[in-house]
Amino acid sequence: MSVTAQQVKELRERTGAGMMECKSVLAEVGGDMDKAIELLRKKGLAKADKKAGRVAAEGTISIEIAADGRSGAMVEVNCETDFVAKNEDFRQFAKDVAQLAATQAVGTLDELLAQPLGAASVEEVRKTLVAKLGENISVRRFIRYARSEPGVIASYIHGGRIGVLVEVAGNAAGLAEFARDVAMHVAASKPEYVRAEDVPAERVAKEKEILAAQAADSGKPADIIEKMIGGRLNKMLAEISLLSQPFVKNPDLTVADLQKSVGDVRVERFARFEVGEGIEKAEAASFAEEVMAQVRGQ
Incomplete structure (x- = not known):
């Protein structure tokens, strides 16, 4: 039996599951809507997507740098509570996604989510984790740096909630330490641009x-x-501007002064992620509102 677009649309509206999952289960059960819903629930997919509208402003920042220091990636993976943010499965998922992002030259989040992670895609593993942990989980954003010229990619993570990725060009003896210090400075001082002329x-x-x-x-x-x-x-x-700021470990120097003292080095770019920044946390609903939401099936 062929599955119609209308059937897929109805199943999506009733379960919140993805289009491909809906099409697949409808074909598997011969178009029976009730059986399709039951199958999605058994697979954990309906349960996962039912949580997709809930605010996920907790989570972790994970960074992976290649052994040669020439490439690296940083990802933010969100969840709803600090409890799940500390869960080992959740943290391992974030680490695996960061490692994948560091090794695969993907340009968009959709491309990253479609990448294989073991026997399934990142998106499929995410949904399975949602069903297991009972919270909305999302891979919110990532950034990848890679360079072929002399230089290094460095990073710094503070408490799993603030992460920085820095690209520094050059080949001076103190290159790695300088790059690490810059990453730490960015985490603490929150510059927006490398140089004033970049504004x-x-x-x-x-x-x-x-x-x-x-x-x-x-x-x-x-x-x-x-x-x-x-x-x-x-x-x-x-x-x-990063280079104009007083260096966090020695305010008598600017970061530009520090860069000059190291020698042949140049900060090319940086990225700073902080868990949940820009996400508005929904105000807690009253008990009556929560009950009504459950009655409405939301």
């Missing part, structure tokens, strides 16, 4: 506009206002 022109113009509005009522002459704006703008750019 987009649109942002600079917007900041200048804001500063001009703030200075407009000062009553000072126009030339003084212009100097005030310039000084404040330079201060802002220094605060958000």
Whole structure:
């Protein structure tokens, strides 16, 4: 019996399972909707996808660096509670995904989720883990760095919740230690760009506009206002640029000073992930709302 698009659509709406899973089980049970729902539940897929709408703002950051230090990847894997974030199966899944991302040149999250992880895809392993642990789990984002020129990829993780990946070019004797120190600094100081000149022109113009509005009522002459704006703008750019920041382990030096002291090295780029950043945690519903949600099958 052929499975129609309408049947797949109905099964998806009733279970929340993925399109391919719905099509597969419908074909397996000859189009019987009730049996298809039961089979999805047995497979754990309906249960997994029912949780897909719940906020997953806890989790872990996992980083894997190749043995030669020339490539590496960082991933954020989310769950709902700190309890599951500490679960060994959950942490192993995050480690496996990071290792896969480090070794496979995939460009998008969808490509990463489709990669084989053992006998199944990353996405299939994720769904199985959701069913096992009873929480919404998601691979939220990843980044991969690789270089063929002299240099190193370094990392730093703080408490499993903040992770940094750094790419540094060069071949100086202290290259690895410098890269590690930069990663630690990024974790602590949260720069947004490597250099002040990397800040987009649109942002600079917007900041200048804001500063001009703030200075407009000062009553000072126009030339003084212009100097005030310039000084404040330079201060802002220094605060958000890695090389201009005071080095966290020695505030008497900027990161640029440290880079210069090491020799032939240059910070190319960095990425900083913090678990749950940008995810709004839903306010806890009242008991009555929770009961009604269960009655409605949500």
